[in-house]
Amino acid sequence: MKVSKRVLEMEESVTLAAGARAKQLKAEGRDILSLTLGEPDFTTPENIQEAAIAAIRDGRASFYTVTSGLPELKTAISGYFEKFYGYSVAPNQVTVATGAKFSLYTFFMSVINPLDEVIIPTPYWVSYADQIKMAEGVPVFVQAREANDFKVTVAQLEAARTAKTKVLVLNSPSNPTGMIYSREELLAIGNWAVEHDILILADDIYGRLVYNGNTFTPISSLSEAIRKQTVVINGVSKTYAMTGWRIGYAVGEPEIIAAMTKVAGQTTSNPTAVAQYGAIEALIGEQDTVEQMRQAFEERLNTIYPLLAEVPGFEVVKPQGAFYLFPNVKKAMDMKGFTDVTAFTTAILEEVGVALVTGAGFGAPENVRLSYATDLDTLKEAVKRLKTFMEG
DSSP states (O other), rough: OOOHHHHHHHOOOHHHHHHHHHHHHHTTTOOOOOOOOOOSSSSSHHHHHHHHHHHTTTTTSSSSOOTTTTTTHHHHHHHHHHHHHHSSSOGGGGGEEEEHHHHHHHHHHHHHTTTTTEEESOOOOHHHHHHHHTTEEEEEEEEEEEEOOOOOOHHHHHHHHHTTEEEEOOOSTTTTTTOOOOHHHHHHEEEEEETTTEEEEETTTTTTOOOOOOOOOOOOOOOOOHHHHHEEEEEEEETTGGGGHHHHEEEHHHHHHHHHHHHHTTTTSSOOOOHHHHHHHHSSSSSSHHHHHHHHHHHHHHHHHHHHHHHHTOOOOOOOTEEEEEBBOOOHHHHHTOSOOOHHHHHHHHHHOEEEEEEGGTTTTBBEEEEOOSSSHHHHHHHHHHHHHHHH
């Protein structure tokens, strides 16, 4: 039996592959510290759990919902946008999906025609490029340099623009770098996109996870013209420690939102009903727990960053948000005799039991990604082992 060319050409998710390898070695009895997955180590807040249990017990979670999501959840999302984005949205501007990743997929399937080009600043989250290829589009990579805090400029975007450019992907705070675009930078990018009729795909999933006085500005909040050009992707996974619940959503102009709902209707149908009831409580319920988790991530960042910077050959820009560090390890690889970053991360895993993610899958062949969405003791021990590896 032969599989499709589409699947043969598809890259495996490096983050999921690294996480799976770490779990396999743990199952074999190895002492493995995994810093691979972007997954909070906190359990879902109790008020959210209880709301979901109540929905099960009173029968509300037993049935299909409309494909685009419960009306009550759309109302909660609109309220969330009023509070954190500064504008409200109508029900026909919202569609809920089985995770933010699937929201991204339905977006690309809805707007990309064969050979349409999508600009992706690098380093980039691993699934953007392959989802674009699945939609028969062409990813066009623009390198965001470390010297500019991993952010692209309008001049770089203009140099990459062609008559086929359809979409710009913008992820701020960024996975994997954790860097945040300023209001001024976003305004310049947004106005450029409006001028050239380029859609903005704003991946805002880490917007609530910012640290040390930094501020997240949603590009869609800057002007009505930019808002009409933008589709926002967000969800409850990162902010509310709900990765397993698989609830994401998109907000944008009704025509695109309707198209995304149409794709979902022929693939997943509605998101899981009980998870939607949990998401309603997440968005409208108490937010103290969210702040407690954010403060914990901030403490981990401020503790682990200077320790990682002391590891020989590891050069790291301090992130402003999300929960990743993305050190440049070119010097470290040279010191240890490696020319390939994936081989370098494999050696670290096998020799000292620390699972990192190769930067190759993010379009950054001189970097590695580590997640600090785990406890401080594990993080400290992991960095200690990295130092041992480099000094051995």
